[in-house]
Ligand SMILES: Nc1ncnc2c1ncn2[C@@H]1O[C@H](COP(=O)(O)OP(=O)(O)O)[C@@H](O)[C@H]1O
């Protein structure tokens with residue numbers, strides 16, 4: 576018995592994988608997206624078979640989970656054929672309470688729900704997913720794996736906001752950091768690739784959500800996301816860093832409500848706010864066609880990234896590598912080249928041919944004389960969640 580189902584809940588979507596841990600094989604994977612919109616969509620992939628697509632309204636994560644179970648029932652593999660070892664759940668916010676993979680019981684579930692205010696886009700969907708999964712697979716242990724866990728090692732100097740200390744304590748205001756499962760997986764993979772026990776360097780996770788992480792000896796010492804996944808880099812729809820006074824100004828002068836500001840910064844900013852599209856491929860295409868807004872958005876995106884990269888290299892004092900991962904990081908060679916151009920004096924030299932190579936998998940894109948290596952490491956949050964879930968059951 577070594578099959579694990581992993582559910583990676585996002586705000587309006589979730590990804591899933593059925594994994595065979597012996598040999599770490601993927602038996603199926605899929606995606607339920609546009610949850611809550613007029614028309615949702617499921618994509619179910621079984622290696623060697625044609626991809627299944629279902630278009631139907633998906634009211635919430637509960638309905639999405641049912642659609643996924645239906646896809647397994649109709650198109651395989653049969654989830655009932657062999658008992659699951661565990662169901663692994665990605666939970667974005669674990670607060671100060673959860674720093675280990677945790678077997679879910681009613682109390683854990685309530686605690687995760689309580690943490691929703693510290694990850695309002697992510698935790699509510701995860702809770703729905705967990706409830707639906709516990710109902711559907713009642714005899715199987717469910718394990719929550721937290722995005723925040725890897726960042727527990729961040730020192731206070733980096734996790735503390737300079738605001739009223741008592742107020743911050745009472746309202747749990749501090750930097751938690753996210754994407755930890757990915758940052759951990761990627762830094763361990765990078766260490767293995769470099770032939771080292773532990774990784775020291777900077778990981779740039781650039782997907783729809785995006786964050787940078789400074790890793791010393793395999794432990795996170797700083798990261799760009801903060802109390803919520805809104806801080807830091809420019810993202811698909813999130814602003815990342817803004818002057819906090821912008822929020823006050825928008826409420827006081829532009830007449831926006833709290834909910835409107837929340838919606839603006841989380842769902843209508845970032846690449847979407849600057850260009851009308853939150854998808855990097857569209858933005859890149861439009862910039863290539865000479866669109867000035869798209870070009871500016873790419874420049875803002877790279878400028879913010881360079882800001883964090885520089886800060887983290889200085890914080891670390893030494894680095895084996897800068898590592899790119901997730902949708903943009905793994906695929907956008909032009910971004911990587913533009914970002915790192917001119918950093919030769921700092922020991923970072925990209926090899927243009929290696930960078931542009933269509934090769935997949937873990938690879939080095941720096942030249943042999945680059946003091947700090949530059950790597951591309953595909954992330955696999957689901958595999959990491961499965962490994963961690965298996966370790967606790
Ligand atoms: N070839 C590519 N070039 C540039 N961006 C890409 C490419 N492929 C995917 N992306 C971008 O990656 C982002 C999605 O990243 P991903 O890691 O899949 O997101 P998620 O956070 O939803 O897991 C999107 O902005 C998408 O445009």
Ligand SMILES: CC(=O)OP(=O)(O)O
Pocket residue numbers: 585586667697722753754782783784785804
């Ligand atoms: C924490 C976070 O931002 O996650 P995602 O990138 O999946 O939105």
Ligand SMILES: [Mg+2]
Pocket residue numbers: 782783784
């Ligand atoms: Mg992601």
